[in-house]
Amino acid sequence: MPEAYGAPEAHGAPVPPGGRRRGVGSLAALGGIVGYLVCVELTSGIVQGYYEPLLSDIARHLGIHDADVNWFEASQLLLSAIAVPVLAKLGDVVGYRRVLLWTTAVTALGAWGVALAPSFWTYLVAWTLMGTYTVWLPLEIALIHHRARRRPDARGLTRKASGVIVAALQAGVIFGALVAGQLGDGLGGDRIWMTLSVPALAVTAVFFVVLRKVPESPDVAGGRVDAGGAVLLSAALLAVGVGLLGLRLDGPDAWWVWLLVAVGLALLWPFARYELRQDDPLVDLRVVARPSLWPVLVTSGLFGVSVLGAQGPLSTFARTDPDAYGYGLGASAFTVSLLIGGYVVASLAGALTFARVSERTTPRLALVGATVLVALGYLLFLPFHDATGQVLANMVVAGLGSGALVAALPAAAAAAAPRERTAVATGLTNTTRTLGGSFASAVFALALASGATTTLDGDVGTAGSLRGYMVVWAVCGVTGLVAAALLLVVPRLAFADTAATAAAAGTTDRRTDRPEDHA
Template identity: 55%
Template sequence: MTLLRGRAGAVTASLIGFLFFVEFVSGVLQGFYVPLIPDLVDYLGIKDADFNIFEGAQLLLSALVVPILAKLGDMYGHKRILLVSTVLTAGATWWLAFAGDFTSFLVAWTLQAFYVVWLPLEIALIFDKGRRSGRAASATRKAAGLLIVGLEAGAIAGALGSSAVFEAFGGPDALGSSVVPTLMVPAIAVTLVFFVILFGVPESEPLPGRSLDWIGFSILTIALLLITSGLTFLKFNDDAWWPWALIAVGILAFWPFVAFELRQKDPAIDIRVFRQANMWPVQLTAFLIGISLLGAQAPLATYAGTDKDALGYGLGLGSGTISVLIGIYLISMIVGALLFPLVSRSRTPRFALIVAAFLVAIGYLMFIPLHLETWQVFMNMVIAGLGSGALVGAMPAAAAAAAPRGQTGIASALTNTTKTIGGSFASSVFAIVLAIGAVQIAGATAGSLFGYYLVWGICGAGALVAAVLLFFVPKLAFADAEDPDPATASAEQVVAR
């Protein structure tokens, strides 16, 4: 039985089911540790601020390794690299469970970043599987929506389940004996993922005669390392000039990278493809949406918890109600992910992308006039969540549809890398904006209202620019190929009938 097309070579329901489980576990990894952070801080004997180092290191490694692993997937098979990344993630997650000091926990947490490549590899694998049917683009969009449902459902389950598991093993009163068995739960889940992929997921068909452009990837790695490390250092040295210098040098490093790649027969990244009108707006959209998707969540949580009676703004919500807010936001992302392929089918994929970007813009810009009541914040988050959920799965799927055969993995992965850089940039800038406002106005840990205005305005403006950029995409881009022959139905032919 097939899920999306009743002919040989179609994407099957069983394949989507197996990959749904993989993304569910990915979501568990993203949500499981968050409620445990205060207890992990006590367990490791560190300060609250030190935990930001873990997050920054993991984001840094993911930005570096995801493009390389995705390219290896294009070369040797996406399932094979998916298995390799799962083994590395499982090893890091087991290590994390038994890490009892800051250094070992930092290394294990950082190495866990290999799971970030799962979704781009899955998108590429699904696109390759659907290529023979001539419905690769629409099949990938539908499958991507379901995978995002699995991702967000896993995040909700992880966030809710971790506290329950922790309490079942003794909780804070038995900190020394409860942390290890609690952290073994995600390790077991990732181990199961390996066997699900091994026995349930078919391999893609890589093009023969490929080579890995080590020089190109080395230049790219150096550039990304400079940019992401500069953004990380910026959070802790907001009054220093040298983090900005690192970022500037990293950006300038893309000049020799592009010049070198244009001369290569099999480049790390095919610049000619990324200059096409159906590709560069998608990659820039990923960066701009990353600003709100990855950078705005912490400011929103702190705003929701700010005491309105003391400062005149904020909601004064407790941790339980903030969790409900986050849960509603994640549910709205699930709805958005499910609606995207339906809107794409009734109109065009480009239209659905533009609508999703406008929803994110509207949701965050509405915070500026509407932020004093709890229902207003919930409403704004739902609107932004609908657009964000659609874009999370749509961007890698659109990039895969726009890429030629043999480059679907790297194209999908780069949407994740640009999204991560956008989120890192926003996180650093927002931390500086709110910290400066806190000193000048509140004299405490809460950010100023003007700082929050800037956060919401930047998020909304970024999404608005993304929506405008998507108008430059050809009207009928990302639709299905007309020819079902696998020899000719490449992604280069993904245009509407």
């Protein structure tokens, strides 16, 4: 197969007379793998978008408060934060396709558990297991980067392929949200399990796609998984995560909550010292400390506040009845699915256009612009949240930036990392994002539960407070602005393919075009 990895033209070798060289950045150079990974991310999108319009229905089905919906996200994000670094490193060691297959099986098990769970706690366990899907995108981008790495345009090709599979993810979110909205209105009540079976069927199908169609990494790095580092990091993340969950249970006055968080943060010190002594660490902190990588990881954490922590509150705000509480949209599940669809269409556009914007400017500048869009979108909620059109417009602005960041951050991490650390670097963007989402989810749950939650008639209500929603939107906006400022620390030509490419784009800067920027 001439387009496959290993063919001469894929390595940038001369094409024989009469042959045809594909254009720089053509996804055909990667063979058919992008198409199969599109199927995987389409399913990932279904999983991510399907449940959002149904959160209020699920809360009523389980007999819980709207604010308790955040428990699902918090527990899933905690598992993701712990599992993704280990699974990503395992991908570098044994192969990305193999780990992708394993995690698809676990996600399918969790999805079927969600569909059939009879109680809050069984639902919580099943939902948590589904969190293993969060390693799919880092593994896929690592696989793409490895197959493209010998091409002179490897970084641009990785960005373009990342944009395509993230666009598929967003399309899956749209499809999932629309289908959930339709089925949620028609199959509610005792038949909600039928509605919740749809994503389980999708994940089961994609398991066989990975099993039969996705090829393994062309050159597995080998090595071992740093068990000591995995234990220390898992203990630190578990302590912090449980502390944040406890923050919801007993509030900020509980001393044990802060003790657990302090213990978790303190464990990062022996973890760092241990990792620096290892020849093959779980997390190479020297690589993380590169000026082209650490701002990307911090940005990913700040981005997690909005992209993961704010989605539940947006759904429950839209479902809140303004006639009863004086705020909210009083939207049906189908209307919420349309709002989510608008957000995701904008995210899809942001994912597809990021590579082109990066070519015309620089990848760093495109990242800064994306974070500013996220910040602007959420800050607009503060004055404009009384009508469906206002909420949709705000979500579209934030969605443009969010889609670009979902595609760009793992690709940027892959470009900044050594070959044998590709999956770990891309996985760290996911880990920091889930940590940011976990923290935000805990804080937002407290914010929504605070203040008056009575109806206009004086009855006790189950909706979150308006003051809490204001806190959510303000925090998301401010973290976006902070991320934009941090990205200015990244060298100007970081993540560009070559100095020649940068010069051709009119972006050469002798002060910052250093070898390490293109390593």
